[in-house]
């Protein structure tokens with residue numbers, strides 16, 4: 023009798039230690055993301071997300087405000103392989119000037135635990151200012167057009183949320199990001215989709231636009247990019263994709279803009295002679311790490327700094343299902359032989375805006391950002407080049423890019 027009992031005890035003891043996959047493709051991971059929702063007139067609601075769990079009874083995921091993970095701010099039970107739970111906690115933003123250039127956790131940690139409080143995985147709300155240069159030996163042989171780069175759609179249409187502006191129809195349909203450009207870069211973004219408007223009768227002249235609405239002076243973003251180039255050894259693509267206001271049909275205004283960009287960015291601009299067949303190592307060797315692409319072939323042909331435009335694959339769709347259909351067709355085709363972007367955001371039609379059908383771009387980002395994260399976590403990540411999103415911190419794209427690039431460099435497929 024005693025013998026049987028002891029056997030039982032040792033058996034249960036043995037089974038209590040959970041075997042966790044160390045295979046990088048199926049690793050249990052837990053993370054903290056920042057939602058694009060603005061519920062109760064507040065933005066930056068934190069999300070607990072996990073993947074590849076094999077949940078047992080009593081498993082839970084906790085959000086903490088300290089690395090020691092002693093007392094959870096919030097606990098949620100884990101009953102599914104992948105989870106995505108909105109917490110009651112909102113992030114207090116750190117200004118981009120205070121984020122720093124060493125990867126760190128911004129005040130929030132997450133853990134995945136068993137019923138006995140054995141820790142199976144941990145994560146945090148992490149900045150990634152140096153993820154490329156940290157992996158320089160592994161990434162050097164990858165082509166620029168093969169590496170997975172997290173990007174921001176309409177990078178210059180950012181603003182910190184306020185309840186007053188957040189409910190204004192124009193703000194709801196023009197603002198695509200909450201982080202300024204320096205914060206985007208420090209948080210791991212390496213591709214910026216830029217649209218410039220020309221306003222000759224203003225002091226600034228050049229603005230970042232969303233369509234016909236000007237949002238910030240172009241000068242602001244150039245300064246942020248210069249700062250980031252000086253503080254890090256990262257490679258960044260700045261894609262001048264649209265010129266929605268003031269350029270007319272000739273090249274005169276373009277020439278002025280390119281002259282301005284050459285003055286401001288020449289010191290950092292990678293030579294277009296490298297072409298889109300360059301490896302990251304080629305770029306690091308020459309030491310100029312900013313790829314400036316420009317969506318006008320005449321200007322590219324006559325410039326010493328401009329690369330041909332990134333090929334943006336844009337579905338112009340209004341639902342997650344249609345975005346999937348569109349991107350599935352893009353991912354199944356042979357990739358362009360230049361830098362290319364899977365635009366992973368929804369786009370309202372004019373009447374959707376007038377009717378406020380989808381309650382703004384924050385909500386439209388909310389409709390797809392979980393899906394986009396899961397799609398590119400899967401095999402699409404293997405073939406992706408640039409993946410750009412609205413409200414990127416509500417996706418796990420930076421983490422997925424880092425993980426996939428490691429696998430790509432090893433030649434591993436999942």
Ligand SMILES: *[C@@H]1O[C@H](CO)[C@@H](O)[C@H](O)[C@H]1NC(C)=O
Pocket residue numbers: 092093094137138139
């Ligand atoms: C596990 O940790 C949670 C949160 O600190 C606590 O409420 C719970 O009692 C602990 N459970 C065990 C079995 O220690």
Ligand SMILES: *[C@@H]1O[C@H](CO)[C@@H](O)[C@H](O)[C@H]1NC(C)=O
Pocket residue numbers: 342343344346392393
């Ligand atoms: C998007 O994600 C949600 C939540 O996981 C899921 O219910 C829905 O089916 C997904 N849509 C598509 C098109 O994959």
Ligand SMILES: *[C@@H]1O[C@H](CO)[C@@H](O)[C@H](O)[C@H]1NC(C)=O
Pocket residue numbers: 373374377379
């Ligand atoms: C917009 O609202 C009008 C009037 O309420 C309606 O007739 C129309 O179908 C709506 N259009 C869309 C695209 O929702």
